[in-house]
Amino acid sequence: MIETVPDKPVLVAGASGFVGSHITRLLVERGRRVRVLLRASSNREALEGLPIEIVTGDVLDPASLHAAMEGCDTVFYSVVDPRFWLTDQTPIVRNNVEGLVNAMNAALACGVRRFVFTSSMGTLGIDPDRPVTEDVPFNWHDRAPPYIRARLEAETRFLACCRERGLPGIALCVANTYGPQDYQPTPHNGSLWRVASGQQKVAVDVAQPVVDIRDVAEAALAAEALGHIGERYIIAGDFVGARDFYAPAVARRGVPMPRFMSYRLAYAIAWVAERWARLLGRRDSLLTTDAIYLSNVFRALDNAKARRDLGWTPRPLRETIEDTVDWFAARERNLTMK
DSSP states (O other), rough: OOOTTTSSSSSETTTTTTHHHHHHHHHHHTTTEHHHEEEETOOEEEEEEEOOOEOOOOOOHHHHHHHHHOOSSSEEOOOOOOTTOOOSSSHHHHHIIIHHHHHHHHHHHTTSSSEEEEEEEGGGGOOOSSBBOTTTOOOTTOOOOHHHHHHHHHHHHHHHHHHHOOEEEEEEEEEEEEOOOOOOOHHHHHHHHHHHTTTOEEEEOOOOEEEEHHHHHHHHHHHHHHHOOOOOOEEOOOEEEEHHHHHHHHHTTTOOOEEEHHHHHHHHHHHHHHHHHHTTTOOOOOOOOOHHHHTTSSOBBOOHHHHHHHHHOOOOOHHHHHHHHHHEEEEEEHHHHH
């Protein structure tokens, strides 16, 4: 177990995002001295009112990373470019891979004691017969879209840096995140709210591993104190089908359940939409076969390692869904009143 040093700051990179902002908020609640790295263009709404030190920079700018990490005890790295829909995937590789490499180099130069990396369940292998553990090797290279391959390369380099260069790092393989205080909102959370508010009338009948964003933040702090260097931990709660997932949300708001289409039908629609978009010269469509594929490729994940090593326990799924719906409803009311 690593003891925290109260007078030394910790750095959160990616603090304006969903995961990073929740890690930042939890660190502040725990009385930690928090520094965040933000781009000049970052939306800071999720951080408003927090007593934090802001350093303006970019993970693609090594000098700004070094300045942000100077004197820090721990780095919580939650920078991710999730835009899997981009036609030009160059930014995905630069932001998800090159940015992490720059951050690891800066962390080694600055002598940080822990580097907690928010990775993805997309780096895990697939096993249709049993819940997936961290030991299942990645086994779907032939079907993985560029976004997943970039996340895999990032995590592979991260673990190699821990093994070969002594980076004191721990990786968290995080499932689809839901929860309150999502100001963007993220695609998954946004879809949940659209269903709960009656705006989205149709959903795809698939299943997914999910986790509360607040539990992800708890896992990050637990990984700092208790995680084993060079290891990765699955941070996932329930594996739930769309019908069971949306039921508490629509009940909370008193709206009808959406109609459900099969995975095959959704994939066929996306296949046609992709080709139609190409004919019209359109780029960066959200409705792609890759998106539909990713909505259904993951199966149950085994979080036993995180429970054992980190003392981590996810909260009940209904609590996550109801808190999320309530937060979006309150936010919508506040925006309407302004």
